[in-house]
Amino acid sequence: MLLLSDYLILSAALFTLSVTGIVINRNNLILLLMCIELMLLAVNTNFIAFSHFQGNIVGEIFVFFILTVAAAEAAIGLAILIVLYRNKKSIRVDELNTLKG
Amino acid sequence: MALQQIIFYLFASLVVGSGALMIFSRNPVKSALFLVLAFFASAAVWMMLEAEFLALILIFVYVGAVMTLFLFVVMMLHLEPAQLKGGFVKYLPFALIVLAILIGVMVYVFLPVNISENSVIEHSAEYSNIKALGSVLYTEYVYPTELAAVLLLVAIVAAISLAHKRRSKHVKGQDVSRQLAATKANRLRVMKVATEPKVKDE
Numbered sequence: 001m002l003l004l005s006d007y008l009i010l011s012a013a014l015f016t017l018s019v020t021g022i023v024i025n026r027n028n029l030i031l032l033l034m035c036i037e038l039m040l041l042a043v044n045t046n047f048i049a050f051s052h053f054q055g056n057i058v059g060e061i062f063v064f065f066i067l068t069v070a071a072a073e074a075a076i077g078l079a080i081l082i083v084l085y086r087n088k089k090s091i092r093v094d095e096l097n098t099l100k101g
Numbered sequence: 102m103a104l105q106q107i108i109f110y111l112f113a114s115l116v117v118g119s120g121a122l123m124i125f126s127r128n129p130v131k132s133a134l135f136l137v138l139a140f141f142a143s144a145a146v147w148m149m150l151e152a153e154f155l156a157l158i159l160i161f162v163y164v165g166a167v168m169t170l171f172l173f174v175v176m177m178l179h180l181e182p183a184q185l186k187g188g189f190v191k192y193l194p195f196a197l198i199v200l201a202i203l204i205g206v207m208v209y210v211f212l213p214v215n216i217s218e219n220s221v222i223e224h225s226a227e228y229s230n231i232k233a234l235g236s237v238l239y240t241e242y243v244y245p246t247e248l249a250a251v252l253l254l255v256a257i258v259a260a261i262s263l264a265h266k267r268r269s270k271h272v273k274g275q276d277v278s279r280q281l282a283a284t285k286a287n288r289l290r291v292m293k294v295a296t297e298p299k300v301k302d303e
Contacts, residue, residue, distance in 0.1 A: 002109055002149075005213045010113045010146070012207035014120055014139075016200055021124030023196040030129050030175055034136050037167070038120055041143055044155075052150040055222035057233050061242055063155055064234070067162060068249040072256030074167045078174045079263035085178050 007049035014042035029084075029091040033077050040070045109149060115142035129175045137168050151224065154231045 021035040044063045051059025085091055116139050123135035140163050147156035209215075238246055 001103065002106060003213050003216070005211045005216045006109065006113075007146070007150070008211040008216070009208055010116065012211060013117050013204060014143075016203040016207065017117065017120045017124060019203060020196045020200045021120075023199055024192045025124065026192060028129065030171065030178075031124070031132055034132055034171065035124065037163075038123070038136065038139065041140065045143060045146065048147055048150050048152045048155065052152070057237050060152055060155055060230075060234055061238055063152075064158070064238065065245060065249055067155070067158060068253060071162060071167055072252055074170065075256050075260040076263070078170055079260040081174060082177070082264045091178065091180065 004049060004053045007045060011042040011045040011049070014045065015039055018042065027092045027094065029081055029093060032093070033074065033081070037070065037074065040066060105149070109146065112142045112145040112149075115139075116146065129180065130172065133168060133171045133175055136171075137164050140164050140168070151228075151230055154234055 018035040018038040021038070022032055025031040025035065044066055047059045047063045047066070051057065051063075081091060084096070088095060119135045119138040119142065123132045123139065126132045126135060140159055144156040144159045147159065
């Protein structure tokens with residue numbers, strides 16, 4: 001018998017992994033975007049697990065919209081990445097210092 | 102141990118293992134492929150949660166479209182490995198501390214003794230996830246669905262206009278600033294044309 005906490009611990013592990021990935025891959029912008037995708041996957045797994053264990057379909061509706069927004073975000077993020085590479089010939093995060101923030 | 106549990110732990114370890122290989126891999130192409138594997142395995146986990154439609158959407162949309170886009174971009178940029186090196190070892194101790202703290206807190210919170218909600222509603226064999234999802238999505242959530250469609254259109258327009266190369270000399274197109282700077286004086290010239298003398302009729 002699988003419990004709700006099994007799924008929650010799985011998604012917690014996935015979320016933590018992606019946070020770690022963001023911390024250690026600070027120089028590769030593509031890998032940062034991929035880590036964000038992994039993070040969204042963990043969140044969606046949480047939503048679906050709660051939706052299943054509470055018998056409420058609204059959680060799955062929410063996941064549907066999260067998937068839509070994440071697809072749009074990935075497309076625009078990659079387009080920005082291409083423009084950035086065309087202008088700077090690099091996607092290292094520490095070279096993105098022209099705003100002097 | 103029940104068969105269901107064996108399948109769950111198989112796919113869960115596949116998700117976590119491929120996620121770990123993704124973040125520790127030095128080659129962006131390998132990372133993208135490990136992320137694809139993580140998506141496949143978590144689609145299987147979602148199938149076990151009776152979310153068949155979303156599991157298939159995850160495979161079709163994510164593996165089929167988004168990850169293909171990622172792979173295209175990774176291969177198009179032809180990054181040198183030297184450009185991506187550095188910073189890994191510097192941040193690794195900090196990253197391991199973050200990993201330990203986060204996973205410790207989350208696992209403690211999510212232990213079965215702390216989660217009271219553990220009752221599953223058993224559905225019959227005729228239960229259709231797609232029918233249940235669609236009957237809510239197109240009635241109660243119809244406006245958010247329309248908004249999501251508009252959002253995708255905006256994303257298409259934004260991505261194309263961002264990544265589209267500026268046109269070369271051979272392509273004809275408008276130059277909006279020149280069009281706006283044009284005045285009547287340099288476009289239209291009124292000339293006096295000598296008229297022929299009127300023919301007198303006898």
